[in-house]
Amino acid sequence: MRIDLHAHSTASDGTLTPAELVAAGAEAGLDVLAVTDHDTTAGWVPAAEARPAGLALVRGAELSCRWYGQEPSIPLHLLAYLFDPTAQALVAELARVRGSRVERAQRIVERLRADGIDVTWDEVRGYAAGGTVGRPHIARALIRAGLVADTDEAFEDRWLGKRYRVSKEDTDVFTAVRLVREAGGVPIFAHPKATKRGEVVPDSLIVELAAAGLFGLEADHEAHSPGEREHVRGLAAGLGLVATGSSDFHGSHKQVKLGAYTTDEGVYEAIVAAAAGVPVLGP
Ligand code: AMP
Numbered sequence: 001m002r003i004d005l006h007a008h009s010t011a012s013d014g015t016l017t018p019a020e021l022v023a024a025g026a027e028a029g030l031d032v033l034a035v036t037d038h039d040t041t042a043g044w045v046p047a048a049e050a051r052p053a054g055l056a057l058v059r060g061a062e063l064s065c066r067w068y069g070q071e072p073s074i075p076l077h078l079l080a081y082l083f084d085p086t087a088q089a090l091v092a093e094l095a096r097v098r099g100s101r102v103e104r105a106q107r108i109v110e111r112l113r114a115d116g117i118d119v120t121w122d123e124v125r126g127y128a129a130g131g132t133v134g135r136p137h138i139a140r141a142l143i144r145a146g147l148v149a150d151t152d153e154a155f156e157d158r159w160l161g162k163r164y165r166v167s168k169e170d171t172d173v174f175t176a177v178r179l180v181r182e183a184g185g186v187p188i189f190a191h192p193k194a195t196k197r198g199e200v201v202p203d204s205l206i207v208e209l210a211a212a213g214l215f216g217l218e219a220d221h222e223a224h225s226p227g228e229r230e231h232v233r234g235l236a237a238g239l240g241l242v243a244t245g246s247s248d249f250h251g252s253h254k255q256v257k258l259g260a261y262t263t264d265e266g267v268y269e270a271i272v273a274a275a276a277g278v279p280v281l282g283p
């Protein structure tokens with residue numbers, strides 16, 4: 001079985017609609033695909049409606065979190081699978097973070113404009129098209145303005161990576177693990193050692209999160225070096241956590257293909273068995 005547990009649609013910063021994404025999953029030869037948009041479940045219904053018969057759909061999200069145990073605090077991403085999308089506390093927290101994303105994007109645009117750069121909030125909002133607003137939408141405006149060649153360049157230090165970096169108000173990671181569990185979901189730490197994207201949390205935090213209900217670690221991911229993948233696998237094994245692999249597919253604004261990294265069938269079955277929010281749809 002080919003199982004890819006991390007992909008984005010136009011409900012956040014992917015470039016395929018949820019319907020196009022599930023079709024692309026089947027075309028890529030996947031048996032299982034998880035739709036995991038940033039801080040939203042808006043893609044769940046359109047993905048479910050368009051699901052090809054042979055593809056199992058795991059409904060999920062990628063939560064914007066932060067570890068406040070160190071100054072400055074460190075942002076991180078938590079994948080959440082098969083949670084109840086009507087669980088009130090989690091729904092409210094997702095909405096709050098999406099609101100903070102809008103404010104942050106507006107502030108980044110203001111700072112760009114203050115430096116004479118011709119991008120507008122209307123343009124950026126248009127790229128997000130009603131989905132969760134993210135920095136890749138601002139990157140697209142910078143590409144359109146001819147200032148950078150691609151999304152990767154837009155995340156370099158002279159642009160979104162540092163000079164025009166503004167924090168959003170993410171969810172405390174311990175709160176997020178608790179809210180996901182209370183909603184019957186299964187929390188997995190996304191790309192926990194992606195050092196090329198910025199500072200990462202220490203292993204000691206992962207030990208604490210495991211005790212707090214974390215279920216697994218995403219090990220095989222394009223943002224991890226081979227050494228980082230091995231390290232994450234070792235950590236997971238030592239803590240009794242599962243280790244997953246996934247593409248983190250975003251469509252055409254990143255190079256990675258659906259199914260570029262995959263999760264073992266036994267790990268997938270353990271995730272499904274641990275979930276109590278919503279079922280997997282399909283075979
Ligand atoms: P945001 O969620 O708005 O903070 O934007 C983060 C998103 O931008 C990630 O989910 C990726 O899709 C993308 N991203 C983050 N860091 C990079 C990077 N260094 N290069 C390219 N894309 C990145």
Ligand code: FE
Pocket residue numbers: 008013038134250
């Ligand atoms: Fe993203």
Ligand code: FE
Pocket residue numbers: 062077190191
């Ligand atoms: Fe992520």
Ligand code: ZN
Pocket residue numbers: 006008062248
């Ligand atoms: Zn992602």
